[in-house]
Amino acid sequence: ETGVTQTPRHLVMGMTNKKSLKCEQHLGHNAMYWYKQSAKKPLELMFVYSLEERVENNSVPSRFSPECPNSSHLFLHLHTLQPEDSALYLCASSQEYIAADTQYFGPGTRLTVL
C-alpha cells in the first residue's frame, strides 16, 4: 500500500496556474510511469521512465511536462491546463521496464481544472 506514494491527493487549479504532482516509490524499482484515468475510460499511459531516461511519450500535450530526477522520484509539471484534463493521475513503478514485471500503482492525484 505505501510502496508508491503520491502528493497531493487532491488538487484544484485554474487554467492559468502552474502546479506539480509528485510520486515517490520505496520499492527500489527502476521504471516509473504516469497514467491518466478519466471517468468511464481505460487508463491511458502518458510517460515512462526507465533508469531515469524517458522511454515513452504517448503523444501527450506539452502542457504536461514530466521530470525524473532519480529512480525513486517522478514529477508531472502542469501549466495552462484545460478543463478536459480533469482526471485521476496515477503513478506506477516496476522493477524493470519489461512485460514480466508487475506495475505497482500509487493512490493517485485527483485533479480538477476549473
Added chain:
Amino acid sequence: KNQVEQSPQSLIILEGKNCTLQCNYTVSPFSNLRWYKQDTGRGPVSLTIMTFSENTKSNGRYTATLDADTKQSSLHITASQLSDSASYICVVSADNAGNMLTFGGGTRLMVKP
C-alpha cells in the same frame, strides 16, 4: 490495434453470491494477462498474473482463467464480500519492447448486503 474488452460494464450482486467477470483481448504478441482491483479513489492493485502456458490462477476467493486460443479470460469471485465492491480491470502485456500495458475499461462490481 491492441484492445481489451471487458463485460459486463457494471454488476450488482448480493453478499455471499458468486460472480464471473469476462475479458476478451486482441493483444499481440501476447506476454501475460493480469487482473487488477481498484477501490474507489485508490490505485489499482494486482490480483493475478497469467502467462501463455497458464490457464488458471487463484488468489484467495479470486480465480482467474485464461484461454490463449480464444483470447479470453475470466475472473471468478467466490462467496462475495462487501469489500469486493470495486472496479476490476483486465490488463494485457505484449511481448515486445518495454512494459506497455493495454487496459480494459473495467467492470464496476457492487456487492450489497
